[in-house]
Amino acid sequence: MPLRADLEGESLQSFRMSGVEWDVLKKSNRRVLLKMPCCGERAIAKTSRLGTQYFSHYRKSESCDFEPESKEHLLLKEVVAVAASQSGWEVITEGRGESSDGQQWRADVLCKKNKAFVALEVQLSKQNLEEFKVRQDRYKRSAVRAAWFVGKSQFHHSKPSPSKDLPIFYVDWESGCTNPQVIDFEMPLADFVKALLSGMISWKDEPEEYKVLFLKDTCWKCGNPVNLPYGYSIGVYGDNIKTVPHCDAILSEIRKIVGNDFLRENGVNTIHSHPRLKGNAPNFPNCCVCIHCGTPEANCYLYEKYVASCKCGYANSGSATKIIGRCEGRWEVEL
Template sequence: MSPKEWDDLKQSDLKKSLTLPCCNERAVAKTSSLGTQFFAHYRNSEDCISKPESKEHLRLKAIVSSAAESAGWTVTTEYIGHSENGDKWIADVYCTKGKTKIALEIQLSSQTSKELNARHRSYVESGVRDAWFMKDSVYVNSGHSSIKSFPRFQVKHFMDDKATPQMSNYPLTVAQFVDTLLNGGLVWKEDTDEHVLYYMKSKCWKCKTDLNIPIGLGDTACSNFDNFIKTVPNCSNFYESLLAQVGNSDLERFGLTTIGAHPIKGNAPNFPYCVKCTSCQAPQTNAYTLRNYHQWSTNVGRDYHHIVLSNYSHNGRYELTALSKVK
């Protein structure tokens, strides 16, 4: 609707008959401070599974849905679906064309990798492809976009109503990127190689759970290229790089600790990346990890535990292939 049509709706008698699909409660037409036109609950419903959304989330959802519709897809926002297991899910922007179904998700609030993976699995079980638009910190803690079947992308400049939301790693606006994504303008590229991922046995400082903590990467062809954690800042750099190369989903699959950005005491300023306990999710500070590594390596010498990553994609990424399609 145009702004005038929207204002007319707010003043008309029709507004009293509008209901929300999530819970059938009465809907209220509103306009956010960023200029987004949206519906809100007239009153809270205890049975509603929908959650409140920030003005930035609403703005990005409006941009994404409009771009998807312009790209020729049938679009429904806040679409409710069910997986084969009966789990209910709500897609921010649900796009269909023929038999193809895609959910485009806006994720600006923090969420654990376990929660994200569960939501992703619900889409997989429902025969729906999903792609995620995340702010930087959420993107980093989700394990980056190093999984072909679980694409995640960074967005920026969405807080300012005077700025056009952009993609962080692509020279495109969010609207242009959605058009490119839905029109086949992205392709997965990967470089394969064989690496050794070294890890040590440790315990969580908080709950005392046994942990397998990554401590280094190497090349199976020559140990001269082995790279181990050295200093507190270097720990953060190592874990940030490992997160980009391997990702938290595979670290969990290997039985290793996952990685996140936690600017806490025990991590050097501006070097927040560290491992997390697999049980209680408590961050293991890099000072604590490095001290344990020095003690542990003294006892075991160079006979480190390791995993061989055969033909592992250490530079997996989505690349643009059809900029000519961008409007």
């Protein structure tokens, strides 16, 4: 459902209207003149259960290609649109365009400043990496930069490696949906959008060495030897697990930096989300998974093994407990 409708030749953006103005519109006789921008059919002004003001079809035509959107999608789209507008950009939701070879597209939030165009996309439904690349390339051929705000569970196994050409940022929209956060940057989505559009978030090209630290162990299920990741370093910065809940943050960071493919190729257990696994702290679901049988290792046991290894000096010895790779670049916040 769009955040925009046409009213007698005027484009109305729901996020620009106060609650009072919205209620007046919903009761006004002019409401029957509202038209959907996607197909020209009559539009109805509504408010979602999360408080988002939006427009819906009174009766959808068979030729209309606009797909229904979840209340979470609408909320995130509104947050992005408001933040972009507050950053001084001209904003139109559900903005349409066409690539140089005639392929049409529609952006959730299309931003314009002088001759620059930026498309900001919210993607909560499943979309594979190839589809991201195809749509990103379409924007590129339209001289439009694009960034993606993706649900944190979009990729179950491994997140795409950091890329200058495909900026994908992961959003936690499930925790009440009142103040969605950009996970890897620990920033509210609204603040992140403002920083991105103001140039405070940029791609750092300098390659850096990273290390993933691990413990040698045996899988409790299949009995095969495994390596349990417990810490990392990149450049001069690094961290190890400190508590059971902290395991989730460290493992999430390792997966973000190197990805599960790299871990698997180097014989280290991969990292996945298991929110209902006994032994993981509530709301801290990321944990190790055996690369042989796929059985998860609860974080309480990972932490116990790490503490035990520290007491005997194994974790700090550095002997065969790390893999080294190169990070070709990453997105950084310059505050």
